[in-house]
Amino acid sequence: MSLRTRIASLLVGLSLVLVATMYAVLKLVVLPTFTSLEQDLESLSNMACDWAAWDDTYEYLADRNERYAAVNLVSDTFINAHLNLICLLDCNRRVVWGEVHRDETGDLEPVPDLFAAVQDQSCPLSHHDSADDSQEGVVVTSCGHMLVASRPIVTTKRQGPIRGALLMGRFLHADEIRDLASRTHVRLQSWTIGQEALPPEAQRVVDRRGPPNKAYIETVDAQTLHAYRTVYDVYGKPALLLRVAVPREVTAHGAVAARVATACSFLGGGLTLAATWLALHRAVVKPLGRMAAHAVKVGRSGDLRTRLNFRRNDEIGALADQFDSMVEHLAQYRQKLQESAHRSGMEEVASEVLHNVGNAVNSAICSTEALRESLAASKAAGLGRAAALLREQGPHAAAFFAADPRGPKLIDYLIALDDSLQAELAEQRAEADRLLAVVCHIRDVVAAQQAYTGQAEYRQETSLAALVDESLMLNREALSAHGVAVSVDLPELPDLLLSKTKVTQVLVNLVRNAIEAMQEQPMAERKLAISAHLTADQGIEIEVTDTGHGFTEEVREKLFMHGFTTKPTGRGLGLHYCANAVLGSGGAISGDSPGPCRGATFRIRLAQVVPEPIPAA
CATH class of the missing domain: 1.10.287 (Helix Hairpins)
Known part of the structure; x- marks a missing residue:
């Protein structure tokens, strides 16, 4: 198995464990709270179905007999069924009978906006397409939110034609919220969206506008999680925001389970980390350390005979x-x-x-x-x-x-x-x-x-003027034959620590090149100047200037390359030797020219050539 496959498998396994843990928390703690609300709606829908698919209700819609209302549509029915709303609508969405009762006393509660809403043509609760159709949802009323379920009114055998709709509802008052929280063993809060100010954290959830009926989980602190869910009304608009405060220790048993789970998580995480470290150390870190040490050893010693000789089939x-x-x-x-x-x-x-x-x-x-x-x-x-x-x-x-x-x-x-x-x-x-x-x-x-070629450079104290004179003397015949006017401008200098032979040969080459560069110039313009001056680093800078044909910037970059020459019969060795000789003496050489036919200047820079003065006894 390749190293990439091993690490990928390990990361996938850890990710799956994390996802499974989060899913378990969501499934076992958070979702039951919201599922309980859906179960209330389902219970309402089933009760409405029992009343709507009943021959007595079906006949009541046809003849409005008083006996049905006197026996069934009474306060005890509301109290026993824990209902706040019973409403019967005909096929034209008109209220045949409808009342809203309070929870505590069973007294009538005037909610005219509710009855106006269910009679509206756009209300989905008052219209059914088939005998098995059902509609459930939340309706926002002046007295609060109400869970409403609607069923078509048909015969007991669920046969039509449909004569209307039966609606049953239950208010989501504070008592209902507390009852829902007690049944799910969590702290539950609710807010009416659009009719009251929401806390900042709740407003952020509403602003997110996530998918309907999907819970959003937020970590509050080390002890509490908040789970939010937006409940939409029958028109598909956000009507109610529910928040469940999920403690990390729901019950004593849950606390023990949580501690055990936490301990197991730490133990499992520690074992996973240990296994991961051992695997990575053995498979990656240790081999890479060996390779790094081997590379450092080879780099420092220069011994190219040692080998790693790994016997592995991975990267x-x-x-x-x-x-x-x-x-x-x-x-x-x-x-x-x-x-x-x-x-x-x-x-x-x-x-x-x-x-x-x-x-x-x-x-x-x-x-x-x-x-x-x-x-x-x-x-x-x-x-x-x-x-x-x-x-x-x-x-x-x-x-x-x-x-x-x-x-x-x-x-x-x-x-x-x-x-x-x-x-x-x-x-x-x-x-x-x-x-x-x-x-x-x-x-x-x-x-x-x-x-x-084989020994260290030998320097001796010598006169620069003598070396210049010697280089001119060795080129005397050529200088005379070509009519070159020579000027030498040397300051008063002490004897310098120079490689006599190298400096002389370099000067001879430069003078000879200058003579050859001036052959095409008029006789009166053939001038050669040699000058020198001391530098700040106790060195010397020598300049050899001619009035020859000069050179371009492109040529300047190649002057000292081996084999490069601008002369038809040249071999490209002279200036290359000069560069090697000067560099070998720890110096530098350069050539400059204002341009073609404007002469050239070569500069030799040698550092630390002025002898240190002999201290007094």
Whole structure:
């Protein structure tokens, strides 16, 4: 059985018990009170039937004989039958004989409105369609409410034609209400609807306008229930409101029964709650607690090897199986992700190393080209010709320098050649130094990438100005070739705790990107500006601004994505490496542009790079 079916069955059972209890109270206590009133009407109807289906009454309607009235229509009849009204009507709804007597003395009670009402064409009491027809109900009179029953006047064999109607009635006075209450063992009150002020609680019941002949139960307090019922008159209008005050202990026996029932209810409720709790604890709470503890354990330890292994066929069992399956798939995905991340990391590191080494190699190539051009234009070839001439004139060197006009020119040539060679040598040494610096930078880039992939970041106190100068020097050839005007605006800064290699490489990439972004601009508008300032968190913010082609907002959101580039021959690695390097140092990098063809600014923010001052001894 599924968990849903179990809980639904339990709730349905408890609901049925509650409904049965309420029905028992209504059936055994409340309804008998109102049923007693209906029984009075039925008793009246039966008595009226006995008188109406009687040959003497049938003949009286025809001949109005005095003997019938003298024998039957007397005060004793009213007293003995406990009647207040006897009225005989002919077929034309005219009163043939009718009187109303008081309960106490049997004296006549003038109630002209009652006789006027029963003779009215709209009154259902004075008309019958068949010999077995009957009409009962409440009639509102000037003397109070009256229970009235009407039967057609026919022969004793219930044969017609119908000669009229016989009405019998009984007032619902206070004595009648008390008698009704004593017979039902309850406190009963009545109000005339529309002719007297009702208590607020009774007025609310009248305003509800519920279905006819239906009781409405209201809880007053812990000891009393009020049951209301609206009694309608023969015209279908609300005429009388009855209220039964039902005590929770009707009699001593009822009190004992109530206490026993209450105790049984509490005991049954307690047992039901206990059984419900045990069932829910065993079927729901305990398994869910195990699942929650297991989930917390897996989340904290990261151990994806443990399983719940529930053996259930309900919803919780299905949930546990799905959780175990999810953990199993998660373990497989973790393994695949680790393998993929390892391969991806290796590829990314290799790409970044190649990218950075490629930048440095470009500078090395430029320096090598400069050396080659310098060697090609060297004056060393003239020195060889001069040496050959000296060897040729060696035996006659004195005569050659004294008599030959080429002698003095050779001396001047050698002196000029020496000056030229010295200048070439100095230039070549400078290019060699630059080439060595580039090679060292390549070594530093490789070392930095190795440290980035496997070791903690190494920071050292270094000059930001020196790093800016180094990044410009590594791009010197490109800056010069493209005619880019460079401006550097750095305040007086102490040595900062920076990852020298990372910051240098980031600046090199940004400067190189700026140069490439300005290639399509007029020569006079190619400007590169580098500035920096300290921030409130003891950090530094570096700005690299160019006057290049700029970019749109859409491009700005993708600038640092791996593989994204706007250059035809780009690989989308440079800015991605910059972002990784800055984020790895605990900083942030951003790019902004006013729009296409309006330049761009890249900002590097590094926090906590200003060294704390050394306290005095």
